[in-house]
Amino acid sequence: VVESSSSLHASTTEKLSCQMVELFEACQQQPSDLERKEVCRARLQQDIQQIFPSARLYLTGSSMNGLGSRCSDADICLVIKGNKKTDALRVLGRLLKLFKTLSYVERNQLIRAKVPILRFREKGSDLEFDLNVNNTVGIRNTFLLRSYAYADLRVRPVILVVKKWARYNNINDASKGTLSSYTLALMVLHYLQTLSEPVLPSLQRDYPESFNPLMNLDMVPEGPKHIPPYISRNQSSLGELLLGFLKYYATDFSWDKQVISVREARAFPKNNSKEWNNKFICVEEPFERNNVARAVHEKLKFDAIKAKFAESCRLLHERKELNSILPFRAII
Numbered sequence: 001v002v003e004s005s006s007s008l009h010a011s012t013t014e015k016l017s018c019q020m021v022e023l024f025e026a027c028q029q030q031p032s033d034l035e036r037k038e039v040c041r042a043r044l045q046q047d048i049q050q051i052f053p054s055a056r057l058y059l060t061g062s063s064m065n066g067l068g069s070r071c072s073d074a075d076i077c078l079v080i081k082g083n084k085k086t087d088a089l090r091v092l093g094r095l096l097k098l099f100k101t102l103s104y105v106e107r108n109q110l111i112r113a114k115v116p117i118l119r120f121r122e123k124g125s126d127l128e129f130d131l132n133v134n135n136t137v138g139i140r141n142t143f144l145l146r147s148y149a150y151a152d153l154r155v156r157p158v159i160l161v162v163k164k165w166a167r168y169n170n171i172n173d174a175s176k177g178t179l180s181s182y183t184l185a186l187m188v189l190h191y192l193q194t195l196s197e198p199v200l201p202s203l204q205r206d207y208p209e210s211f212n213p214l215m216n217l218d219m220v221p222e223g224p225k226h227i228p229p230y231i232s233r234n235q236s237s238l239g240e241l242l243l244g245f246l247k248y249y250a251t252d253f254s255w256d257k258q259v260i261s262v263r264e265a266r267a268f269p270k271n272n273s274k275e276w277n278n279k280f281i282c283v284e285e286p287f288e289r290n291n292v293a294r295a296v297h298e299k300l301k302f303d304a305i306k307a308k309f310a311e312s313c314r315l316l317h318e319r320k321e322l323n324s325i326l327p328f329r330a331i332i
């Protein structure tokens with residue numbers, strides 16, 4: 001009896017898939033982790049309202065999007081009226097002073113990035129917070145990513161393993177010119193959307209009302225609640241998807257010609273547009289449509305990223321065990 005090629009392949013990646021599940025289950029954010037972040041968010045909101053009465057704090061990023069690990073930081077968006085991006089530094093300056101008086105906050109630090117943030121820790125713990133002002137697109141894209149994360153059971157383990165892989169290989173730090181976790185997540189979603197038998201659709205195309213960019217912020221978490229799970233004909237195992245992801249970016253994707261668009265579930269050509277031309281990596285923000293990978297602006301870093309994809313792709317094909325690319329039991 002001749003086994004079909006797909007089941008043959010599946011059996012050779014079975015061990016790899018089990019190891020991915022093991023890493024995912026050991027590392028994924030636990031309900032108690034989220035509760036701790038939520039308690040701190042509520043307490044901070046109360047204290048901030050003493051100086052900014054209209055202030056609202058929203059947890060964003062991997063704490064809320066389903067892609068968090070136990071050690072992920074808590075990203076927070078402070079929404080206050082006045083809305084001008086130029087006010088952000090002034091607001092953060094006042095918060096810096098306030099936070100010095102709060103007993104449960106330590107190690108305040110103002111980071112003057114394109115989106116300025118106040119970074120701090122909960123006193124006596126290793127829980128780190130990154131707070132921005134009025135960067136509300138982060139609230140919208142958090143709930144878009146969350147909808148993708150739960151649209152198919154394979155999405156969360158694959159992205160978590162890719163984030164761990166990238167971090168271990170020093171290519172997961174936008175402040176050092178490599179890829180942010182957000183960029184990596186969009187890169188995985190794009191791969192899953194563009195398989196010949198897709199694992200994911202474009203949710204913005206299929207459910208435009210749930211992801212309307214003008215939706216009232218308080219409705220954003222509710223927007224996607226009624227989206228049914230995506231029924232995919234793709235039967236690939238976690239291991240096959242990880243191998244396929246590395247191969248896609250190691251050999252198939254044209255970095256110099258293509259823009260990754262999760263919004264459109266395709267790669268579109270750069271077409272001499274100012275946003276995309278002469279950029280090493282182009283990944284479209286699904287709402288603002290700018291480049292989320294703009295931190296990668298040095299040729300050396302870009303080459304290091306591509307080299308990691310190529311090397312890990314080769315190693316994992318040679319020996320289909322997670323250890324070939326990531327000493328995963330050591331990082332659990």
Ligand code: ATP
Nearest residue numbers: 061062068072073075138141142180181182285292
């Ligand atoms: P980690 O688990 O490593 O903390 P994360 O999912 O929180 O990962 P980050 O890259 O730290 O990912 O980004 C946090 C959040 O900030 C994202 O979920 C997104 O909402 C927002 N964000 C980050 N970069 C951008 C960007 N370039 N444009 C718009 N929003 C962004």
Ligand code: MG
Nearest residue numbers: 061062073075
């Ligand atoms: Mg984060």
